[in-house]
Amino acid sequence: MTHLFNNPYFLASIGGGLIGISAGLYYLFLGRIFGISGFIFSLFEKPVFIRIFSILGLLSAGLILNLIGAFNEINQISPLPILALAGFLVGYGSKLGNGCTSGHGICGISRFSKRSIVSVIIFISSAIITLLLKSRLGF
């Protein structure tokens, strides 16, 4: 059992399954796409309670996981100026492109949206090229 819980493929599949079931049920019951950039940008738009409690749910998961030490191995995070630049671009892009990894990546593909499939192919390619340039040019 311990082997399984140290296996990144197993954890990715279980985690992905939980993500899929919650995003699917969110649409089935609430009729809304589980899109986290959307929650952040339009937190105070209708339906305001659903948006706020969705953010609170994610945050509560983080609090619990942090308390039980699930994040202990996360010791690398970019320095503040880099985070500010990355955050700006993530915000700019997800606002303009109307979604991020959750809304386009999970929900969009699962409902066979052409728009989302195009978006995901482009943003993953763009991120891979960014990383390639970063490592080749030594940023």
Add this chain to the structure above:
Amino acid sequence: MLKSTILSFLLSLIFGFGLGISGMTNPKNVLGFLDVFGNWKPALIFVMGAGILIATPIFMFAKTKSKPILQNDFPILPEKIDFNLIFGAIIFGIGWGIAGICPGPAIVILPKFPIEILVFIGAMIIGGSAAKLIHRT
């Protein structure tokens, strides 16, 4: 309304646990996944793979319904592939590739890195406002 609010909280809680368990909340994993031409760590494909595998039948079932179970109507979602979608995805990808953080995992790891993530989310909101201003979306 109360039911919807409680359900939105519970489903987001599960979604957040999913992100944490999957390894998406560790920027090092995300950058390893994107480092296809370097030291590639493909595990995170399974997050999207399993997620889509489970969500697809639920979305298909939802399509057979005239309205969501707790609300009055399904939203009308845009289907047009336009400049904003493509340019937005390019910019989003650059930001994601720089720090290995996207909006969901950012909120989940906020308790671990409060200052760093508040800077990230603050910058995100500024970036979103800039996009709105420049492109009049």
